[in-house]
Amino acid sequence: MIIAIDGPAASGKGTLAKRIADHFGFHCLDTGLLYRAVARDVVRAGFRGDDTWAAVAYARGLDPATLDDQALRGAAAGDAASVVAKIPEVRRALLAYQRAFSRREPGAVLDGRDIGTVVCPDADAKIFVTATPEIRAERRFLELKSRGDASPYDKVLAMIRERDARDSGRADAPMKPADDAILLDTTELDIETAFDAAVGLILRKIGHRGALQTGKTG
Numbered sequence: 616m617i618i619a620i621d622g623p624a625a626s627g628k629g630t631l632a633k634r635i636a637d638h639f640g641f642h643c644l645d646t647g648l649l650y651r652a653v654a655r656d657v658v659r660a661g662f663r664g665d666d667t668w669a670a671v672a673y674a675r676g677l678d679p680a681t682l683d684d685q686a687l688r689g690a691a692a693g694d695a696a697s698v699v700a701k702i703p704e705v706r707r708a709l710l711a712y713q714r715a716f717s718r719r720e721p722g723a724v725l726d727g728r729d730i731g732t733v734v735c736p737d738a739d740a741k742i743f744v745t746a747t748p749e750i751r752a753e754r755r756f757l758e759l760k761s762r763g764d765a766s767p768y769d770k771v772l773a774m775i776r777e778r779d780a781r782d783s784g785r786a787d788a789p790m791k792p793a794d795d796a797i798l799l800d801t802t803e804l805d806i807e808t809a810f811d812a813a814v815g816l817i818l819r820k821i822g823h824r825g826a827l828q829t830g831k832t833g
Contacts, residue, residue, distance in 0.1 A: 616639075616821075618632075618636075618641070618723070618725070618738060618740045618742075619731040619734070620726040620727075621727060621729065621743050621790070621792065621796065623779050624775055625746075625751035625755040627746065627804075627806065627809055629647075631726075631742075631806075631809060631810060632645065632724045632726035633724075634810045638814060640722075641723055641724050642722070642723045643723070643724045644716045644724070644725045646713055647726070647728075649674075649679075650699055650700045652681055653677060654698065655692060656673040656677070664695050670704075671705055674704075674708035675708045690771070697778050697781045700782070701785045702787075703788075706729075706787055710734065713734045717734070725738075731743070731796050736793070740817045742796060742797050742799050742816060742817070743792035743797070744801060748772060748776055749772065750802050751775050755775065759771065799813060
């Protein structure tokens with residue numbers, strides 16, 4: 616069982632993916648962490664983030680055990696990730712790991728920007744989570760503030776818009792909803808309401824087949 620959760624930065628897709636995976640007893644992968652980890656390793660080694668040779672080399676040698684690094688959760692790591700994510704060879708180098716993860720039993724939830732379109736085009740359920748740039752910037756602003764980052768709201772909003780442009784404008788695997796994805800706009804939803812809506816969408820999509828009975832349903 617594969618559930619694909621895609622969407623832009625700070626849309627709530629990561630939180631939803633974790634909640635959905637826990638609800639059904641599935642494995643969960645934040646694929647964005649893969650790109651953040653590659654960017655981290657490239658920069659630590661003294662290379663520029665857009666150095667194709669270095670980025671591909673570190674993508675091929677990435678150790679998934681390092682994805683728990685809290686430094687990967689910061690805004691700077693996210694911006695650096697969107698730079699290496701533009702490199703087609705990096706995306707291809709990370710594809711096999713993501714697809715192997717998606718085959719874990721009894722099921723897997725993957726969140727990212729191209730899960731439903733490229734990584735798992737045959738996913739059993741696909742949700743594209745979105746919200747207005749202003750609301751997403753407010754969420755990211757509060758998240759950063761809670762971590763001691765005093766970045767002003769206007770700067771965060773500008774970063775969100777720049778990130779959207781990079782993610783949706785790249786030639787290889789651009790961020791966009793899959794043709795068969797269900798749109799979930801969380802602009803006016805709190806996390807509990809968004810979670811209930813997402814679970815409902817998934818159950819309506821695939822629950823009638825009894826496919827979720829292998830997982831934890833409560």
